Amino acid sequence: MVDNPFNVPVKIHIIDKNLNKNGEKLGTYGTIKGAKTFLGLSVPNTDMALVAAGYQFENLILYATNMGLGTVWLAATFSRDNFSKAMQIDKNDLFIAISPVGYPTEKRRIAENIMRTAMKSSSRKSWDKLFYFENFQNPMTETLAVDYAIPLEMVRLAPSATNSQPWRVLKTGNTYHFYETHKQNTSKEEALIKQVDLGIALSYFHQTSLEQGLKGKFEKLSQQNIDIPSDTHYIIS
Numbered sequence: 022m023v024d025n026p027f028n029v030p031v032k033i034h035i036i037d038k039n040l041n042k043n044g045e046k047l048g049t050y051g052t053i054k055g056a057k058t059f060l061g062l063s064v065p066n067t068d069m070a071l072v073a074a075g076y077q078f079e080n081l082i083l084y085a086t087n088m089g090l091g092t093v094w095l096a097a098t099f100s101r102d103n104f105s106k107a108m109q110i111d112k113n114d115l116f117i118a119i120s121p122v123g124y125p126t127e128k129r130r131i132a133e134n135i136m137r138t139a140m141k142s143s144s145r146k147s148w149d150k151l152f153y154f155e156n157f158q159n160p161m162t163e164t165l166a167v168d169y170a171i172p173l174e175m176v177r178l179a180p181s182a183t184n185s186q187p188w189r190v191l192k193t194g195n196t197y198h199f200y201e202t203h204k205q206n207t208s209k210e211e212a213l214i215k216q217v218d219l220g221i222a223l224s225y226f227h228q229t230s231l232e233q234g235l236k237g238k239f240e241k242l243s244q245q246n247i248d249i250p251s252d253t254h255y256i257i258s
């Protein structure tokens with residue numbers, strides 16, 4: 022079962038265009054062509070809800086990918102109101118994202134290539150920009166990470182909205198602390214989606230650690246003794 026370790030009741034929805042009784046127009050601003058089936062993601066507005074949503078939906082996406090299905094997170098480029106009505110999203114919940122599910126074409130379309138170039142979608146930040154050892158002045162290396170080099174590398178490769186890669190990880194003692202970073206002038210919606218990105222990163226870290234037989238648990242820990250840079254926000258350890 023696709024679940025999350027943060028005790029948040031994440032809601033997953035599914036809709037088929039052909040079975041949509043009320044006929045709302047389910048559009049994706051030209052980003053997706055031919056998809057008929059869509060997954061949706063919503064959560065109650067509580068602590069850790071966005072992180073849990075990112076974690077759980079990414080696990081579902083990985084599951085679908087493993088079945089040979091094509092997916093893509095859409096948090097911005099979809100007709101939110103129409104999907105919300107069609108999927109009967111609770112008015113009190115946060116409606117975070119959708120993903121088409123279907124068989125992908127072999128070749129990328131021109132519009133997709135243009136978008137990917139603009140966001141540098143195929144590149145990722147290097148280790149020294151993301152991971153730190155003992156304090157935020159000291160970059161983490163693969164050698165210092167020992168057994169956790171692969172889980173951290175999977176975090177580095179994770180997808181994120183506009184490919185912003187807002188995750189930062191600090192290792193102190195035996196503990197990995199996870200943070201989200203965004204500039205002060207970032208819009209509220211954009212800042213919130215970065216918590217979803219952190220959930221995705223935690224899914225990659227957790228799934229890879231389990232695969233590697235590494236043991237641990239998620240816990241919110243005091244950050245009092247840690248000098249955290251500005252624009253960097255603690256999530257969980």
Ligand SMILES: Cc1cc2nc3c(=O)[nH]c(=O)nc-3n(C[C@H](O)[C@H](O)[C@H](O)COP(=O)(O)O)c2cc1C
Nearest residue numbers: 052094095096097098140142180181182183184217
């Ligand atoms: C939370 C989230 C939201 C996203 N929202 C959109 C979106 O609204 N439209 C879109 O075309 N791509 C969206 N993406 C896809 C990202 O742009 C893409 O993952 C990123 O550029 C990295 O490319 P890659 O996943 O192919 O490595 C989203 C990805 C994530 C993780």
